[in-house]
Amino acid sequence: MPVSRETFLSNVWRDGIFKDKVLFCTGGAGTICSMQVRAFVALGGNACITGRNPEKTEKGAADIASVRPGAKVIGIVADVRDMKAMDAAAERCAAELGSIDFAIAGAAGNFLAPMSQLSSNAFKTVMEIDTLGSFHTAKAVLPYLVQSVQKHKNSGKAQPTGTGGRIIFISASFHFRGQPLQAHVMAAKAAVDQISSSVAMEYGPHGITSNVITPGPIAGTEGMERLSKSDERSVKESKAKIPVGRWGEVKEIADATVFLFSEAGSYVNGHVLVVDGGQWRTTGAD
Numbered sequence: 001m002p003v004s005r006e007t008f009l010s011n012v013w014r015d016g017i018f019k020d021k022v023l024f025c026t027g028g029a030g031t032i033c034s035m036q037v038r039a040f041v042a043l044g045g046n047a048c049i050t051g052r053n054p055e056k057t058e059k060g061a062a063d064i065a066s067v068r069p070g071a072k073v074i075g076i077v078a079d080v081r082d083m084k085a086m087d088a089a090a091e092r093c094a095a096e097l098g099s100i101d102f103a104i105a106g107a108a109g110n111f112l113a114p115m116s117q118l119s120s121n122a123f124k125t126v127m128e129i130d131t132l133g134s135f136h137t138a139k140a141v142l143p144y145l146v147q148s149v150q151k152h153k154n155s156g157k158a159q160p161t162g163t164g165g166r167i168i169f170i171s172a173s174f175h176f177r178g179q180p181l182q183a184h185v186m187a188a189k190a191a192v193d194q195i196s197s198s199v200a201m202e203y204g205p206h207g208i209t210s211n212v213i214t215p216g217p218i219a220g221t222e223g224m225e226r227l228s229k230s231d232e233r234s235v236k237e238s239k240a241k242i243p244v245g246r247w248g249e250v251k252e253i254a255d256a257t258v259f260l261f262s263e264a265g266s267y268v269n270g271h272v273l274v275v276d277g278g279q280w281r282t283t284g285a286d
């Protein structure tokens with residue numbers, strides 16, 4: 001079969017691949033999610049981010065919007081633990097920006113605690129933010145993602161890049177091997193991975209893809225501030241245990257996101273994409 005060079009050009013990271021498309025992202029003012037949304041907006045899309053903190057959410061939206069003149073980015077204050085609030089946020093996003101074509105379930109909570117000091121409420125809090133929050137996010141946006149795919153099908157156009165109907169869940173790799181002080185997060189994120197699988201199975205027939213990204217140790221994030229020691233020796237030891245010998249950059253998570261949202265990722269569904277320099281295969285997180 002003859003294949004032209006053009007077939008392989010501009011499937012990913014082409015200017016405008018997300019033009020007229022809308023991304024809904026929970027926890028969108030956080031370091032990792034903010035960069036994921038920024039990449040989407042830089043490549044032509046508009047976005048809505050949600051968060052619990054009004055100032056942080058407003059500022060986050062304004063910062064993201066500044067990446068491209070004319071970009072529309074809305075910040076909505078909503079707690080992922082509240083289904084009604086997530087439904088209302090999705091409704092407002094679609095009303096103000098016209099649709100929801102892509103989604104990221106990114107809101108998360110974490111802290112280090114041994115099981116002996118983990119109260120029932122502490123465990124429940126992380127389960128509610130990470131697991132229930134991801135479930136609520138999916139429930140709120142999936143009807144719009146289905147509409148997005150349907151609208152495209154009805155237009156009769158060929159499948160272009162950035163069509164829509166894609167959701168990404170942000171998880172972690174601690175539960176692949178086991179990690180002390182993270183019982184709450186391991187339980188919560190293992191469940192998040194399975195929610196994504198369920199979406200992949202049940203919504204694949206509607207043209208939706210659902211995948212998980214698990215960031216490894218990413219420099220400059222709140223997660224790293226909370227979970228790792230910052231003295232020079234500990235940082236050096238931590239990096240030495242990672243096969244590529246360094247911590248990741250937030251842009252590397254954004255790049256994985258653009259890949260999964262782009263036409264190049266169109267056949268990836270129900271996958272867990274670990275972006276951690278190979279860390280989990282060696283020592284696990286530190």
Ligand code: HXC
Pocket residue numbers: 108109110111112113117118119120121122123125126129171172173215216217222223224226285
């Ligand atoms: C033990 C703790 C604790 C700690 C809180 N709790 N911090 N227990 N050790 N360090 C307990 C509290 O005592 C309380 O239990 C219960 O948890 C709920 O705490 P609240 O403060 O009332 O909850 P809330 O205000 O909802 O805050 C949620 C939170 C908080 C998760 C505790 O840290 C938060 O809002 N985090 C959001 C931001 C965040 O964590 N970002 C990092 C994500 S990084 P009691 O029994 O006293 O009532 C990430 C990394 C992934 O996810 C992996 C990457 C490699």
